[in-house]
Amino acid sequence: MAKGRFSNMFGRLLLKSLLPLSILILWKLAVTFGDIPSILLPKLEKVGADFVKYLLNGELIHHMTVSLRRCAIGFFFGSAAGVGLGVLLAWFKSLEVFFDVTLNFSRAIPKTALAPLLIVWFGFGDFPKILLIGLAAFFYTVIPTLEGVGNVDNLLVKSARSMGANDRQILFGVLLPAAMPSIYAGIRIAATSSFVILLFVEIISGNSGLGFLLEDARESLNTSTMFMTLIVVGILGFTLDWLVRYTEKKVMPWQKGKTISR
């Protein structure tokens, strides 16, 4: 039994690594035997060497920190504002009506389309980048929050009221936790799109950050650096996704196993 399971696990691991390994081998073979200019596909070793170089001279860490900082600040303030306003709109119906047109119109504009304007207004520094990420995070969270809080089962509210809960206790003790799955769905999208927008805005207007590193590598036709950065970006994206899933389980332990059955 134990042995069978081990070989099964081993088999799974083998199966999982088969494709990435094949891609690497194919890459290696193509570069060695094919007549591919290194501008299109650099040597694997060169990508590795670039990684070591950028790691040792501190540039990689620098650009990574700059990027992550922008992403984190934008995401944090944007989604905090989104959740906050969403709750307010759900609580005060007239406020929802007041914001309805504005919110739905500005939501329909893809946030990346605002980048040129923000650059004109605020230049090439950190602020317009963080603002753009924040705007995206805001719009991705405000609607799910509004809908989540607005659609809480009235039975839960009645139950709490019947036990004497006041408005504040209803809001924080019932509406918010009950709307949590919906709010978190928004936060999840906000987190992933923050990263996407970060790279986009750094590519078009960067002087630092991972997006800038990519664009800079393009300008100097340094494809190996570009591949190196892409791999780092991939790892970061992967980590971000894992982090979001992990916190979801921590924030909503009662949802465990529920999503699978539904």
Next chain:
Amino acid sequence: MKLAIRNLRKEYNSDNRGTFVALDRLDLEVAEREFVSILGPSGCGKSTLLEIIAGLQEQTSGDIITDGCPIIKDSNKAQNVVKKTAIVFQHYGLFPWLTVQKNIEYGLKIRGIESKKRHEMAMHHIEMVNLQGFEKFYPHELSGGMQQRVALARALVNSPDLLLLDEPFAALDAQTREICQRELLKLWQRMKITIIFVTHDVGEAIFLSDKVVVMSKEPGRVREIIPIDMPRPRDFSVRLKEEFRKTEMSVRLMISEKEVQYG
């Protein structure tokens, strides 16, 4: 808790459908520690009545007098009345993000009772509804019958004088329902509280109650009050008695007659 309902009227106004009268000229007396069931066709305002008594809705006119004092819809004073009244719904209304224990503690927590005392009281009530070992479970991990017991414990832990039950067992299978009925009777006898029990099930109403109130619809009002004099404690054998079956038949006729009349 003693309860008197005088000339109660509840209407709903909507712009496109005009005025709908849910309850009209409704009078009802409930004695201290009495078990009263309310029967009636769907839409006769049974649930509305319970929610008005629980303070969840406001009547259009009329009075609800508990222990001689009218319920005042004053945000400060209402709290006192509400605290003495607890309500349990058909679909439990448990908070899915709280464990069994935390669900039961909810009412105590919002009243600011300290955590050690809360824990103690919750454990006591978990035992009372036979859910030992399930303290840390989330509602969705429990069966319907168990969830309804949690809801019952969550209501009882606030030591109400009046317990309102809105078709609490309607969503349960027949066997679980019978077990829950028996347990409810035991709890009622032990806790010495007044119960108003809304149901569709004629047999259930007669089995449980001291008096069965039959309501008519459009507008909802009391049509008949049938005292049930069978001795207590009752077990399921009373359902086989001639007296039980006669009462059941006459109540059934009363309800179906009304439904036919209104089509």
